[in-house]
Amino acid sequence: MRTDHMLSMIDDFNGAGFEQVDLMAPIQFDVSVRYLKEDPWERVRQISRRLPNSKVRALIRSRNLAAFDFLPHDVIDAWVDRLVANGVKVIGAFDGLNDIDNISRALVRAKEHGVETFGAVSFCESPVHTDELFVAKAQELIEKADVDAIMLKDAGGLLTPDRIRTLVPALKSVMGDRVLEVHTHSLTGLAPLVCLEAVELGADAIHLSVAPLSSGNGQPSTQSVVRDLRALGYVVNVDDERVDAISNRIREIAEEEGKPLGEPVEYNGLHYMHQTPGGMLSNFKSQLETAGLSDRYDELLHEVARVRKELAYPIMITPFAQFVGTQAVMNVMAGERYKVVPNEIKKYVLGYYGTLLAEIEPELREKIIANGASDIRLEPSEPAPMLPSLQERYPDEDLDTWLLRAQFAGSQVDEMKKTVAEGGNADEIPQPYFGLIKALYEKSEDGQQHLKFGDLAISLDKSK
Structure with a gap:
């Protein structure tokens, strides 16, 4: 979705009564630079100015942001600074390993700027991801970053009403007066029920999307959940006419751009086995078709589940979903498991991305290290500062642009700048x-x- 799309419905968003509006996470910066060739910082500025009645939110992904490898502290610190300077009022962070040390520094810095902060406890199903673990991680976020809110982040759409009945009370019991947010996706069809149950149990905020951007891979529908909450006796101060206007505009954009609409999905128990995000499933099918192995799709999904277990149950969100998925594809296509090892998998087992929640079987760990690239150091080191060299190389650019260059290699930022200077994406009609x-x-x-x-x-x- 382009910035002009968003601006075409910004007045209705501003009047709809939303407490906060999620605007930017690393994926939005990624898509803006690489595909839309728009300046993502200009999006932040324009939307923030035009949305005074709701607090604009941004999400930070660990120490990767939009990259795969860890970025140095000078980039992360400046990233927080520029989010605030460009108009963001609420900043949160998550880490796919729930390694709080990877996100606490950014959250502390955001708090120093006077904006609201939230720390995410990332959810998945595994023997190690217990209620006790999530509670401990929430306590760690409070102790190390003094966050204003805890977000229970279920990017995989794995929460069930049964699990939420134990998890929400457990989290609330250690949070004091801090806000508990519940964020889930509709991949299994259970997300609307999860949100309703969470509210009944004391959750303070839930994340929704206006249909037809809801359902499927998205969050539950604003319209449906608001209707159901009112039926349960809750007062929800959302302007239905404004929400309907937003919904109609989204449908127009989808029709004009040839994009699919979100649709409710039926319950899918298989999803709990592989826990793979919907977008990656499409990529798997494409990769296997290209290799002439379409008939091995189910085998690949079982391999994903097996690899995830062997690698100590990383949560299947970026970048770990890509790591696990790539290794599974290589295992299936090579005919021998872990014969081919991506650099990221070797770095993962060596601790480059943080502390794992469980041990990897020693024999497998040694095989991964042996078959991975020999130039990867066995002991991770702190990445060197990047901003001084970027400033020296691009003296006429500003900090916002240097931060993009720190994450997007090659000519991607140059192509974005050229397209912006020429008045827009040449491949798209305004x-x-x-x-x-x-x-x-x-x-x-x-x-x-x-x-x-x-x-x-x-x-x-x-x-x-």
């Missing part, structure tokens, strides 16, 4: 023009239209 073209085309008596927007000329002919 939103107002798209609607105009569509209307003229449909109303044309002879089926022809010839349109010109600056240097862009468009000819439409229904007969061809």
Whole structure:
């Protein structure tokens, strides 16, 4: 979704009554730079200015941000500084290993700026991910970062009503007056029930998405959950007309851009076995088709579950979902397990990404180390500062751009800057023009239209 898409419904968002609006996480920066070729910082500034009635949120992913490898402290510190300077009012952080030391520094720095903070306890199902573990991690976030809120982050859509009945009271018991947020996805069809049950048990905030961006891979539907909460007797001060206007605009954008709409899904018990995000499942199918191995898809899903168990149950969110998935694909395609080892897997077992929650079987650990790249050091070291060299190499740029260059290699930032300087993505027609073209085309008596927007000329002919 482009920034102009968001701005086209910003007034309704501002008047809808949302306490906070999630705007930016590393994936939004990634998509803006690499695919949309838009300046993500300009998005933050524009949306923040136009959304005074809701607090704009940003999420930090461990010490990776939009990269895979850890970034140095000078980049993380400056990232927090620039989020605040550009208008973000609430900053949170999560780590896929629930290694609180990977995120506490950023949260402390955000708190020093006077913005609200939340720390995520990332959820998944495994023998090591017990209620006791999640409670301990919440306590650690409070002790080390003094966060204002704890977010129970279920990116895999794995929470069930039964699990939420034990987990929410356990977390609330150690949080004092801090806010408990529940964030889940609709991958198994249970997310709406999970949110309703969480509220009944005392959760202070739930994360929803306006349909048709909800359901499926997304969060539960704002419209549906608000309706159900009201039926249970809760007062929800959300403007239904504003929400409907947002929903209608999203549908228009989806139609114009040829994007699918979110749809409710049926319960899927298989998801609890592999716990793989929906987008990665599509990638698996594509990779196997390319290799002529489409008939081994179910085998691959079982291999994902096996690899995850062997690697001490990392939570299947970025970047660990990609690590596990890539290793599983290589195991299936190579015919011998762990014969081919990606660099990231070797770094993972060596502790480059943080402390693991369980031990990896020694024989497997040695095989991974032996088959991985020989130039990876056996002891991880703190990455060297990056900003001084970026400033020296690009003296005419600003800190926001240096921070993008720290994460996006090659010419990606240059291509983004060039596209922005030229007035937008050359591959996309600005939103107002798209609607105009569509209307003229449909109303044309002879089926022809010839349109010109600056240097862009468009000819439409229904007969061809």
